[in-house]
Amino acid sequence: MSAPAHPSTDADATPGAGSTAAAPAPPVSPTRRGLLGAVPATVVVLVLAFVPFFLAEDPVTILTRILVFGMFAVSLDLLVGITGLPSLGHAAYFGVGAYTAGLVAVHWTPSAPVPVLLAAGAGAVAALLTGWLAVRSHGVFFLMLTLAIGEIASQLALQLDDITGGSNGLPVPSIRFGSEPFDADFRIAYTYWYVLAIFVVGFAAMWLISRSPFGLALRGIRDNEDRMRSLGYTPFRYKYVVYILAGGFAGLAGGLFAQVNRLVSPVDAGFALSAITLLALVLGGAGTLWGPVLGMAVVVIVRDYYGPDLGGHGPLVLGIVFVVAVYVLPRGMAGLAGLLTGPRRRTRRSIVPGEERTS
Amino acid sequence: MVDWFDANLVSILNGFAIGSLLFILAVGLSIVFGMMDVLNLAHGALYLVGAYLAYSLLDGGATWGAFLGALGLAAVFGLVAGGVLSGMTEPLAKRPILDQALLTLGIALIVAEILAIIYGNDVYRIGAPPGLDGSVSVAGNTYPLYRLVLIGIGLFLAVVVWLVMEKTSIGALVRAAVADREMVSAMGIDNRKVKVGVLAFGSVLATVAGVLGGPVYGVRPGLDETVLLLALIVVVIGGLGSVKGALIGALVIGQVDSLGRALLPELASFVLFGALALVLILRPQGLFGPKKVAS
Numbered sequence: 009m010s011a012p013a014h015p016s017t018d019a020d021a022t023p024g025a026g027s028t029a030a031a032p033a034p035p036v037s038p039t040r041r042g043l044l045g046a047v048p049a050t051v052v053v054l055v056l057a058f059v060p061f062f063l064a065e066d067p068v069t070i071l072t073r074i075l076v077f078g079m080f081a082v083s084l085d086l087l088v089g090i091t092g093l094p095s096l097g098h099a100a101y102f103g104v105g106a107y108t109a110g111l112v113a114v115h116w117t118p119s120a121p122v123p124v125l126l127a128a129g130a131g132a133v134a135a136l137l138t139g140w141l142a143v144r145s146h147g148v149f150f151l152m153l154t155l156a157i158g159e160i161a162s163q164l165a166l167q168l169d170d171i172t173g174g175s176n177g178l179p180v181p182s183i184r185f186g187s188e189p190f191d192a193d194f195r196i197a198y199t200y201w202y203v204l205a206i207f208v209v210g211f212a213a214m215w216l217i218s219r220s221p222f223g224l225a226l227r228g229i230r231d232n233e234d235r236m237r238s239l240g241y242t243p244f245r246y247k248y249v250v251y252i253l254a255g256g257f258a259g260l261a262g263g264l265f266a267q268v269n270r271l272v273s274p275v276d277a278g279f280a281l282s283a284i285t286l287l288a289l290v291l292g293g294a295g296t297l298w299g300p301v302l303g304m305a306v307v308v309i310v311r312d313y314y315g316p317d318l319g320g321h322g323p324l325v326l327g328i329v330f331v332v333a334v335y336v337l338p339r340g341m342a343g344l345a346g347l348l349t350g351p352r353r354r355t356r357r358s359i360v361p362g363e364e365r366t367s
Numbered sequence: 368m369v370d371w372f373d374a375n376l377v378s379i380l381n382g383f384a385i386g387s388l389l390f391i392l393a394v395g396l397s398i399v400f401g402m403m404d405v406l407n408l409a410h411g412a413l414y415l416v417g418a419y420l421a422y423s424l425l426d427g428g429a430t431w432g433a434f435l436g437a438l439g440l441a442a443v444f445g446l447v448a449g450g451v452l453s454g455m456t457e458p459l460a461k462r463p464i465l466d467q468a469l470l471t472l473g474i475a476l477i478v479a480e481i482l483a484i485i486y487g488n489d490v491y492r493i494g495a496p497p498g499l500d501g502s503v504s505v506a507g508n509t510y511p512l513y514r515l516v517l518i519g520i521g522l523f524l525a526v527v528v529w530l531v532m533e534k535t536s537i538g539a540l541v542r543a544a545v546a547d548r549e550m551v552s553a554m555g556i557d558n559r560k561v562k563v564g565v566l567a568f569g570s571v572l573a574t575v576a577g578v579l580g581g582p583v584y585g586v587r588p589g590l591d592e593t594v595l596l597l598a599l600i601v602v603v604i605g606g607l608g609s610v611k612g613a614l615i616g617a618l619v620i621g622q623v624d625s626l627g628r629a630l631l632p633e634l635a636s637f638v639l640f641g642a643l644a645l646v647l648i649l650r651p652q653g654l655f656g657p658k659k660v661a662s
Contacts, residue, residue: 094465141644145651148406148464148607152599156643159596163636279592283472290469324480330473334466335458 056204060197070313072200074305075207076264080281081288081300082214083257088286089295090218091250092230093143096151096282097158100138101131101255103165103277105262107172110180110272118181124206124263131259132252134161139251143244155279162278177273180266203264210260215297217253226250284311284326290333377508378629379622384514384583385597386621387521391576392594393601394528394613395569401545401608403562405456406468410573411595412478413448417441417577418586419482422491425581429494437578445574449567456566457559475591483588493581500582513582520579525614532610541565545608597624600639604646606656615654 060068080102087093105127112123142153165172172178182189183199190198217223228236229243236243266272275281284307285300292303310329311322372379396410417437424437452471459466494500495513502509532538544551544561552558577586584590601620605612619642627638646654 088465094463094468096468141647145647148400148404149603149647149651151406151464151468152603153643153647156596156600156603156640159592160636160640167633167636283476286469286472321480321484323476324484327473327476327480330476331455331470334470334473 053204053208057201060200065196068196068200070308072196072203072268073312074301074308075200075203076261076268077285077288077308078301078304079207079210079264080258080261081285081292081304082211082297083254083261084282084285085289085294085297085300086214086218086226086250086254086257088289089293089297089300090223090230091226091247093247093251094151095142095154096279096286097154097156097161098254098258098285099277099279099281100158100161101134101258102262102265102281103161103272103274104134104255105131105259106266106272106276107165107178107262108259109263109266110178111171113181113267114178118184118267120183120185120202121206123267124260127263127266128256128260131262132256134259135252135255139248139255143247143251155282158277158279158282162274165274165277172272172274175274177271178266180270180272182270183267199268203268206260206264210257211297211301214257217250218297222246222249280323287326287330287333290330291337293337373506375626375629376506377510378625380505380510380514380518382622382625383518383521383618384621385625386618387518388576388580388583389597389601389621390521390614390617391524391572391579392598393605393617394524394610395572396598397602397605397613398541398545398608398610399565399569400602402541402548402565403544404464404467405452405562405566406464406471407452407566407569408468408471408595409448409452409475409478410569410598411591411593412475412482413445413570413573414577414580414594415479415482415586415591416444416448417574418493418581418584418590419486419577420444420574421578421581422486422493422586425493426491429496429500429582431496431498434496434578437581438575441574441578442571445571446567448574449570450563452570453559453563453566457562475595479588479591486586486588488588490585490587492585495582511583517579517583521617525610528610529614541608600643602653603643604653606653609653609655612653612655 056071059071063071080098083101084095084098087095087098105124108130109123109127112118112126117123138157142150142157145153166174169175182195183202184190218226225236225241225246228239228241229246233243262276265276285304288303288307289300290303291306292299292301294300306329307326310325314322314325392410392414396407399405399407420441421434421437424433424440427433452474455474456467456470459470495511499513499516501512503512503515504510505515532541540551540556540561544558548558551561580594597620601613601616603616604619605614605616620639623638623642624635627635631638650656
């Protein structure tokens with residue numbers, strides 16, 4: 009792992025960087041802040057890289073899933089938190105990526121980054137085709153259209169059973185590097201490192217997008233689309249591009265999921281995944297990028313780790329957490345971090361930062 | 368043309384039956400939404416509650432008493448649920464649409480999961496009340512009588528809701544609130560009371576629709592999502608807060624869904640989405656939606 013230059017997971021947690029999500033433009037030298045932010049990020053990445061040496065196989069497997077779904081949550085945060093586009097159907101692109109990676113691995117090559125890269129491409133193309141329609145709509149219409157897109161994706165996966173295996177799912181061959189499969193003794197650790205490497209690259213890319221002038225324009229659109237338009241921006245173009253990018257990263261996460269889980273089924277493109285990912289955003293704090301990863305960690309642990317103990321009724325617990333979180337954590341866990349590090353926040357913040365209610 | 372019509376008569380009638388049910392569901396969703404900006408994603412879960420109520424009461428034998436009892440219980444449950452939903456969304460009234468939608472999504476997850484704990488994962492059929500459980504001959508095709516009755520109920524409700532909306536002061540209030548809620552509030556009308564009333568009305572329609580739809584579509588886990596999606600598509604096509612839009616949208620989607628399944632089974636969901644996309648490209652606010660674009 010040689011990724012110290014990547015500002016990663018904890019970039020925003022440094023004291024003094026707390027106002028990032030709310031402020032439309034950080035006026036002071038982003039380069040210096042990026043360097044400061046890189047320190048804890050590097051520490052986090054290094055700790056994560058050494059995890060397989062300390063932890064048993066089960067926790068490492070859970071952590072692998074957290075990274076996979078965490079990247080998906082970050083890609084949704086690009087839409088919901090950064091741009092203010094509340095999508096209920098983002099799992100569609102995750103599903104497209106998962107099936108693409110699965111089919112590539114079955115029919116062509118399971119050789120390491122090929123399936124996931126094609127998955128990312130497929131996710132972006134799917135977003136390109138559907139986003140043109142979705143992004144034209146506003147508010148509630150956007151919610152509904154994306155909901156419809158997600159539902160149609162999972163129904164399609166169910167109906168095209170010649171290709172996708174229908175409700176039985178699509179079995180995916182295990183990952184290979186070149187022609188070699190992973191050594192059986194260390195398969196879990198190698199898989200984890202593979203996922204971690206792609207997660208770090210993906211997260212860094214999304215972080216850079218959100219900090220670029222393009223990302224600032226997206227925040228501007230989130231906060232006040234009309235003003236951005238009067239400043240000469242074309243919000244549609246920006247929203248469309250970020251929708252495609254988010255679809256691409258969702259496809260990347262889906263591709264990883266296919267390779268890690270080794271089975272893809274229509275549920276993986278369905279509404280339930282979009283719903284729990286929104287829950288992760290609510291829990292973690294939308295618009296911070298790293299918050300949703302933490303939120304997703306909670307969701308995955310409740311659903312996959314404690315799920316069997318709850319008699320398969322993890323969704324019930326998640327539903328209750330969901331309802332409570334909407335009330336008591338309007339800024340998510342990231343909001344709690346903000347309280348600890350100092351900067352005061354306006355009391356009536358919404359889950360989507362900056363989106364003011366107009367009626 | 369006549370041959371085609373004859374061959375697909377059953378599908379067309381099925382489309383009307385689905386359309387009727389969708390209208391009952393969508394009109395509540397649409398008005399709640401158009402008036403209060405509350406996107407009630409628990410609407411499908413309420414339908415599921417009604418359907419399971421019908422199953423519980425009618426399982427011992429499909430009598431009129433049990434059927435009417437299920438309708439009554441469903442209506443009471445809907446009233447209570449409307450009150451609860453209204454109370455729960457109130458603290459979020461100043462927050463964006465997404466927050467309220469997420470709240471109702473959480474509620475929907477909880478309700479669906481509780482129902483799954485009680486009833487398991489089985490698919491149940493529900494019998495129609497006696498006298499309506501037979502078939503009749505329609506232009507040479509046998510067709511279940513209950514579905515025809517369902518079509519009738521849907522049309523009857525459409526007329527009633529239309530009359531209430533167009534001819535009474537309550538209807539005038541609802542239409543005014545859809546057009547400009549702030550102004551209605553400024554004229555001294557308590558928005559919260561209106562909200563409780565509207566949500567209760569919408570929820571009752573959803574639970575009652577569950578009972579009415581039971582004998583046709585049965586009940587199973589996951590039905591709530593299917594139903595919610597169809598109702599949402601109807602609302603988008605028809606336009607927010609419009610009764611006429613909900614009716615036309617429901618009839619169109621009922622036919623598209625039913626004929627799509629019969630004629631192009633592989634592409635049924637594409638056809639549905641295609642209809643939605645077409646309407647949104649031509650008229651972004653829906654067929655009968657208000658001119659302003661909801662923000």
